[in-house]
Amino acid sequence: MNDSGVELLAADLSTDRLHAALRDPALASMNFLNEVASRFPEAISLAAGRPSEDFFDVDDLPRYLQVFCDYLAAERGADAALVRRTLFQYGRTKGIIHELLARNLACDEGIDVDPESIVVTVGCQEAMFLVLRALRTDERDVVLTVSPGYVGLAGAARLVDMPLWPVRENEDGVDLDHLVEQIEAVHAAGQRPRAFYLVPDFANPSGASLDLEARQRLLAIAAEHDLLILEDNPYGLFQAEDGQRLPTLKALDTSRRVIYLGSLAKTCFPGARVGFAVADQRVAGADGGSTLFADELSKIKSMLTVNTSPLAQAIAGGKLLEHDCSLLKANTREIQLYSRNMRLLLEGMDRRFPRGENHQVSWNTPGGGFFAVVTVPFIADDTALEYGASKYGVLWTPMSHFYDGRGGENQLRLSVSAVSPDEMEAGLDRLAMLIADLSDKEVSTQ
Amino acid sequence: MNDSGVELLAADLSTDRLHAALRDPALASMNFLNEVASRFPEAISLAAGRPSEDFFDVDDLPRYLQVFCDYLAAERGADAALVRRTLFQYGRTKGIIHELLARNLACDEGIDVDPESIVVTVGCQEAMFLVLRALRTDERDVVLTVSPGYVGLAGAARLVDMPLWPVRENEDGVDLDHLVEQIEAVHAAGQRPRAFYLVPDFANPSGASLDLEARQRLLAIAAEHDLLILEDNPYGLFQAEDGQRLPTLKALDTSRRVIYLGSLAKTCFPGARVGFAVADQRVAGADGGSTLFADELSKIKSMLTVNTSPLAQAIAGGKLLEHDCSLLKANTREIQLYSRNMRLLLEGMDRRFPRGENHQVSWNTPGGGFFAVVTVPFIADDTALEYGASKYGVLWTPMSHFYDGRGGENQLRLSVSAVSPDEMEAGLDRLAMLIADLSDKEVSTQ
Numbered sequence: 001m002n003d004s005g006v007e008l009l010a011a012d013l014s015t016d017r018l019h020a021a022l023r024d025p026a027l028a029s030m031n032f033l034n035e036v037a038s039r040f041p042e043a044i045s046l047a048a049g050r051p052s053e054d055f056f057d058v059d060d061l062p063r064y065l066q067v068f069c070d071y072l073a074a075e076r077g078a079d080a081a082l083v084r085r086t087l088f089q090y091g092r093t094k095g096i097i098h099e100l101l102a103r104n105l106a107c108d109e110g111i112d113v114d115p116e117s118i119v120v121t122v123g124c125q126e127a128m129f130l131v132l133r134a135l136r137t138d139e140r141d142v143v144l145t146v147s148p149g150y151v152g153l154a155g156a157a158r159l160v161d162m163p164l165w166p167v168r169e170n171e172d173g174v175d176l177d178h179l180v181e182q183i184e185a186v187h188a189a190g191q192r193p194r195a196f197y198l199v200p201d202f203a204n205p206s207g208a209s210l211d212l213e214a215r216q217r218l219l220a221i222a223a224e225h226d227l228l229i230l231e232d233n234p235y236g237l238f239q240a241e242d243g244q245r246l247p248t249l250k251a252l253d254t255s256r257r258v259i260y261l262g263s264l265a266k267t268c269f270p271g272a273r274v275g276f277a278v279a280d281q282r283v284a285g286a287d288g289g290s291t292l293f294a295d296e297l298s299k300i301k302s303m304l305t306v307n308t309s310p311l312a313q314a315i316a317g318g319k320l321l322e323h324d325c326s327l328l329k330a331n332t333r334e335i336q337l338y339s340r341n342m343r344l345l346l347e348g349m350d351r352r353f354p355r356g357e358n359h360q361v362s363w364n365t366p367g368g369g370f371f372a373v374v375t376v377p378f379i380a381d382d383t384a385l386e387y388g389a390s391k392y393g394v395l396w397t398p399m400s401h402f403y404d405g406r407g408g409e410n411q412l413r414l415s416v417s418a419v420s421p422d423e424m425e426a427g428l429d430r431l432a433m434l435i436a437d438l439s440d441k442e443v444s445t446q
Numbered sequence: 447m448n449d450s451g452v453e454l455l456a457a458d459l460s461t462d463r464l465h466a467a468l469r470d471p472a473l474a475s476m477n478f479l480n481e482v483a484s485r486f487p488e489a490i491s492l493a494a495g496r497p498s499e500d501f502f503d504v505d506d507l508p509r510y511l512q513v514f515c516d517y518l519a520a521e522r523g524a525d526a527a528l529v530r531r532t533l534f535q536y537g538r539t540k541g542i543i544h545e546l547l548a549r550n551l552a553c554d555e556g557i558d559v560d561p562e563s564i565v566v567t568v569g570c571q572e573a574m575f576l577v578l579r580a581l582r583t584d585e586r587d588v589v590l591t592v593s594p595g596y597v598g599l600a601g602a603a604r605l606v607d608m609p610l611w612p613v614r615e616n617e618d619g620v621d622l623d624h625l626v627e628q629i630e631a632v633h634a635a636g637q638r639p640r641a642f643y644l645v646p647d648f649a650n651p652s653g654a655s656l657d658l659e660a661r662q663r664l665l666a667i668a669a670e671h672d673l674l675i676l677e678d679n680p681y682g683l684f685q686a687e688d689g690q691r692l693p694t695l696k697a698l699d700t701s702r703r704v705i706y707l708g709s710l711a712k713t714c715f716p717g718a719r720v721g722f723a724v725a726d727q728r729v730a731g732a733d734g735g736s737t738l739f740a741d742e743l744s745k746i747k748s749m750l751t752v753n754t755s756p757l758a759q760a761i762a763g764g765k766l767l768e769h770d771c772s773l774l775k776a777n778t779r780e781i782q783l784y785s786r787n788m789r790l791l792l793e794g795m796d797r798r799f800p801r802g803e804n805h806q807v808s809w810n811t812p813g814g815g816f817f818a819v820v821t822v823p824f825i826a827d828d829t830a831l832e833y834g835a836s837k838y839g840v841l842w843t844p845m846s847h848f849y850d851g852r853g854g855e856n857q858l859r860l861s862v863s864a865v866s867p868d869e870m871e872a873g874l875d876r877l878a879m880l881i882a883d884l885s886d887k888e889v890s891t892q
Binding site: 006008009010011012013014015016017018019020021022027030050051053056057058061062065069081083084085087088089090091122123125126129133134135136137152155156158159222223226228255256257265269270271272273274281282283284285286290293296299300302303304305306307308309310311312315 | 452454455456457458459460461462463464465466467468473476496497499502503504507508511515527529530531533534535536537568569571572575579580581582583598601602604605668669672674701702703711715716717718719720727728729730731732736739742745746748749750751752753754755756757758761
């Protein structure tokens with residue numbers, strides 16, 4: 001991609017004349033991770049956070065389309081011309097599967113929302129952008145975010161020039177005392193804390209979850225400090241089979257304090273690029289009336305992507321309809337697979353690094369989701385990653401990539417979502433060899 | 447949408463604490479147009495700029511998907527697992543139909559580009575946003591745009607807080623002397639003109655086109671003043687059958703001066719939400735190397751929508767493949783339909799407002815595309831629109847909506863794309879009655 005042998009013309013550009021987001025080190029680091037993965041295609045990847053491909057089937061697609069067309073005819077009273085128009089033509093900016101998503105939220109999450117408060121988006125990433133673009137009025141508006149955190153939120157914030165203030169994670173998911181400290185620090189700096197972003201269930205990258213008490217305390221803090229909560233929930237469905245799902249923040253929210261960011265990437269398929277925001281807040285206008293925040297987000301969407309492909313929505317909608325709008329039902333096999341893989345990871349680490357031995361290796365025990373974090377007695381950076389890929393054929397992700405600044409230097413993220421049991425075992429063997437290798441070196445240099 | 451009877455809670459918001467784009471009058475005016483159209487569903491619409499629905503067929507969709515899968519297997523060497531991954535999984539940010547789009551540009555437009563310089567986007571709207579987001583580094587960067595102009599460009603500019611400087615249209619499409627004046631005025635104001643946006647072929651809203659000489663002069667001006675050209679070409683294929691297509695600016699560009707913004711909304715279908723940018727400029731980095739501008743746009747896309755639905759791309763790709771990547775071939779029937787409708791419009795206006803009579807009604811004669819502009823001896827504003835919808839059952843678009851500020855008060859835009867011949871005749875009858883009615887009132891109040 002970078003070529004120094006090309007002659008430049010007068011019309012060409014330079015990075016210092018382009019938006020600062022393009023000079024963000026986070027971008028370079030994501031590129032580096034992809035580049036390492038592509039250089040070692042034979043390596044076992046415990047790095048990839050993508051969903052399992054075991055159950056994708058091209059033959060499903062025409063059927064999903066047909067199921068959605070049948071729904072338009074049977075439940076929405078559409079004639080053939082209206083079905084065609086709905087799929088092929090420009091359409092409703094807020095989307096065409098909002099009723100189905102509202103049913104899904106009711107049956108899987110106990111969230112009861114007016115479908116009009118849902119904006120269907122091009123993946124959850126667009127939903128994050130819409131919300132931050134709406135909330136960022138000038139340089140005083142900032143967003144608080146859990147750290148380590150999802151790089152997509154940081155990217156959306158960069159695009160609207162909105163500062164991120166980190167809030168530490170701890171063993172309870174989020175350090176809520178630090179949240180309060182940071183809110184007060186933002187005010188002290190003359191800035192406005194507009195929202196706090198987090199993934200309460202099986203976070204990316206840490207795998208951490210908030211317990212019920214922490215959820216309730218977080219809602220109370222948000223009310224006390226007049227802060228919106230941006231709840232991102234891509235993994236909540238993937239509770240390990242021996243555990244109990246907790247209510248989402250939005251299900252506990254009785255005062256429109258939470259904007260819920262939904263993703264179908266892991267529960268339908270990434271290729272639909274369908275996500276959504278639930279934004280049931282009212283927005284008071286200058287005229288004394290009020291609108292739904294969802295309608296304000298929709299206005300921004302009309303200037304950004306116009307609408308989310310109705311063809312892609314129809315395919316996702318067909319999958320929802322085939323399972324009575326329950327993604328829990330639709331993901332029975334996936335939940336088993338991820339739950340099994342997480343168990344294999346945790347048991348596999350136990351066997352390779354038995355408790356009581358002096359290996360200085362520890363890890364958390366997520367109750368579900370895609371990710372776990374391992375702490376090691378050496379610097380787990382890009383150099384270590386490349387060394388492990390080259391010498392042992394195993395890929396993982398340095399946790400430092402998920403910090404905006406310092407943090408996570410001795411930690412690595414492992415993903416369970418895209419490997420077979422055999423690959424998990426072999427991957428952990430290789431990882432154990434790498435850890436032994438680098439731990440020895442660390443000891444020898446001390 | 448606006449409800450003054452709703453009790454507000456502490457978590458609710460107010461428009462003055464949201465981004466200024468949401469208070470843009472252009473948004474309110476687009477909402478008004480949609481609202482009038484929905485209040486008068488029986489009215490004949492000469493307002494809608496959407497493509498004809500006559501040739502949409504739901505049965506095409508599974509076949510397009512299959513054709514694209516066959517292409518992946520036969521031409522790209524994909525096995526079944528890779529085909530599944532390509533359709534369902536996260537994928538290449540720049541898109542998966544770039545090779546097909548490059549073939550299309552070669553065969554239909556005589557544009558020869560490296561597929562790597564193409565970024566597939568969520569409609570052309572996202573392409574506009576990506577380019578303006580990249581070019582807008584601080585408050586000094588401005589974009590010049592033809593006026594009257596496409597509201598989507600103005601919307602994207604609002605989202606990145608980038609000022610628009612209007613450049614007048616004239617009977618030759620664009621007043622190039624005014625362009626030079628405006629470039630100089632931007633510099634004099636201490637700002638930087640980064641790019642000039644226009645639709646050289648059958649512009650929305652005016653229907654105007656640049657002749658070959660104007661295209662060449664525009665390229666020379668851009669080179670002289672070091673300005674990028676953003677060429678938006680959604681209608682270029684729809685040259686009326688008695689005319690000759692002209693080369694696009696990108697086809698004439700020998701020095702990477704033009705960023706070409708492509709849309710498949712009118713040539714495939716809006717529901718795919720597939721557009722693209724051709725950005726073959728080099729970007730010099732701090733390290734002495736250079737990247738493609740397309741790769742910089744791709745980085746922004748990774749923070750905005752991650753990628754364009756590969757399912758939607760596959761459907762559009764299948765349609766391209768079925769016609770040897772020629773959208774001219776794919777649109778034989780559509781070109782005939784739009785060409786016939788434009789002829790009916792122009793002939794119909796001639797019959798109703800004969801030359802030499804003192805009706806003070808005139809109109810331009812676009813060589814193709816969707817739109818024509820009628821000048822009338824009264825104020826053709828929202829009030830006139832609503833009056834015509836209510837009393838005569840005809841819809842059109844006040845041209846004033848397409849000006850950023852004053853302009854077009856005596857003009858209306860007519861669209862030929864979404865009506866049958868009978869509707870065109872009836873619509874023109876109704877419009878003629880409205881014009882007679884309001885012209886009389888205008889005369890009587892003088």
